[in-house]
Amino acid sequence: MNxxxxxxxxxxKVNKGVIVEEHLLVRSLIDxxxxxxxxxxxxxxxxxxxxxxxxxxxxxxxxxxxxLTKIKEYFIESQYxxxxxxxxxxxxxxxxxxxxxxxxLVCQYLLQLLFALNYLEIQQINxxxxxxxxxxxxxxxxxxxxxxxxxxxxxxxVKYLQQVLKKTNLDWESQKSHELTQILKSLMQPNPPSxxxxxxHPYLLKAMFDFCKQQDLxxxxxxxxxxxxxxxxxNKRVGRASTSANQHRQKITQQxxxxxxxxxxxxxTNQQQKKKxxxxxxxQPIKNQIPPRPIRQRNNSQDIVINESILNQDLLMTxxxxxxxxxxxxxxxxxxxxxxxxxxxxxxxxxxxxxxYDTTTNLNQQA
Numbered sequence: 001m002n003x004x005x006x007x008x009x010x011x012x013k014v015n016k017g018v019i020v021e022e023h024l025l026v027r028s029l030i031d032x033x034x035x036x037x038x039x040x041x042x043x044x045x046x047x048x049x050x051x052x053x054x055x056x057x058x059x060x061x062x063x064x065x066x067x068l069t070k071i072k073e074y075f076i077e078s079q080y081x082x083x084x085x086x087x088x089x090x091x092x093x094x095x096x097x098x099x100x101x102x103x104x105l106v107c108q109y110l111l112q113l114l115f116a117l118n119y120l121e122i123q124q125i126n127x128x129x130x131x132x133x134x135x136x137x138x139x140x141x142x143x144x145x146x147x148x149x150x151x152x153x154x155x156x157x158v159k160y161l162q163q164v165l166k167k168t169n170l171d172w173e174s175q176k177s178h179e180l181t182q183i184l185k186s187l188m189q190p191n192p193p194s195x196x197x198x199x200x201h202p203y204l205l206k207a208m209f210d211f212c213k214q215q216d217l218x219x220x221x222x223x224x225x226x227x228x229x230x231x232x233x234x235n236k237r238v239g240r241a242s243t244s245a246n247q248h249r250q251k252i253t254q255q256x257x258x259x260x261x262x263x264x265x266x267x268x269t270n271q272q273q274k275k276k277x278x279x280x281x282x283x284q285p286i287k288n289q290i291p292p293r294p295i296r297q298r299n300n301s302q303d304i305v306i307n308e309s310i311l312n313q314d315l316l317m318t319x320x321x322x323x324x325x326x327x328x329x330x331x332x333x334x335x336x337x338x339x340x341x342x343x344x345x346x347x348x349x350x351x352x353x354x355x356x357y358d359t360t361t362n363l364n365q366q367a
Contacts, residue, residue, distance in 0.1 A: 001077060003029050004037060010090060013132075023133065025087070033315070034087040035072060040149065043079040053081070053148045059125050060146060066326035067116040069135070069143045081148075088143040089316055093134040103177055105140075107207035110183075111199070112142040115330055118195045138313075138320030141327060159188065179203050205338055208331045215328055 004026040013021040024037040042050060061071045072084040093109065113129070120127065130147035137143050183201060186193060198204065 036085040038083040040081045042081045065119045066323040067112040067142045069145045088137040091136045114199050138316045139324045
């Protein structure tokens with residue numbers, strides 16, 4: 001804790017009047033970056049269970065997934081387990097779902113949750129997800145934390161997710177919502193489909209495809225806009241240089257031969273007048289050489305706070321963009337794999353077009 005300075009308390013979890021967990025926004029005194037400090041009360045956990053949690057943390061600290069929150073470090077202080085998590089913003093999924101949402105957005109949340117669970121299964125990490133504190137990054141993607149104290153299974157997590165989604169303003173009577181409801185119900189069966197089977201569901205594959213296509217179109221539109229701005233800027237520079245050259249030629253042609261010959265007698269330009277000989281400066285009286293007044297220093301703490309806030313926002317945007325690209329790669333790899341089997345929801349030529357699209361390559365071609 002000595003290496004972190006508290007900025008503010010984000011929220012607390014209270015059980016029977018006792019704070020069992022709290023999320024604090026802190027700033028590192030070493031790298032000056034913001035982090036989320038998750039402090040959990042472990043006073044009622046026995047030594048064997050605590051050792052199991054520490055083993056999980058050793059695995060989780062090395063994870064790399066666009067939907068899972070990265071753990072910078074962890075330690076035990078008094079009766080608290082403290083996890084220092086990456087800072088990805090302060091908006092929580094539950095708050096976002098209370099606003100107007102679309103079916104496509106809910107599908108994206110479900111897909112990101114499924115991909116996160118699938119990653120944990122592949123890595124053989126048996127931990128629960130903390131669905132109460134899912135944050136959203138700057139691009140609206142999920143940043144899921146881990147619930148190390150619970151033993152929830154996949155069905156419990158889906159049931160909780162159903163309860164959360166039912167509270168949204170989504171029109172559950174529409175055809176798209178009905179299909180999404182059927183997907184969630186299928187997970188509550190005695191023998192529910194696996195996470196990988198859910199990812200390969202035709203409806204979710206179609207949602208995955210639509211999301212990739214939309215993101216690629218937006219990326220291409222942004223590249224075109226940047227190219228247009230660059231061309232307009234270059235044209236303005238060329239135009240100004242051409243106009244200046246034409247005006248200079250016109251001025252010379254209007255002069256008589258005598259004026260051209262006696263060009264040395266022309267009055268000095270403003271730039272030439274500013275250049276005074278060094279001797280003239282040295283010959284000035286001493287009384288005119290008044291020393292400059294000392295500059296009064298002001299308190300720049302407010303400016304520093306504003307600048308740090310801007311830097312944090314820029315950092316969040318950069319990280320969010322990187323996480324979005326990682327998520328798109330996951331989707332496209334899955335679409336490649338799924339397209340090997342016949343699927344009436346997916347057009348093979350469109351799949352090839354989307355999965356082969358590379359923003360970096362397109363950017364290099366336009367440069």
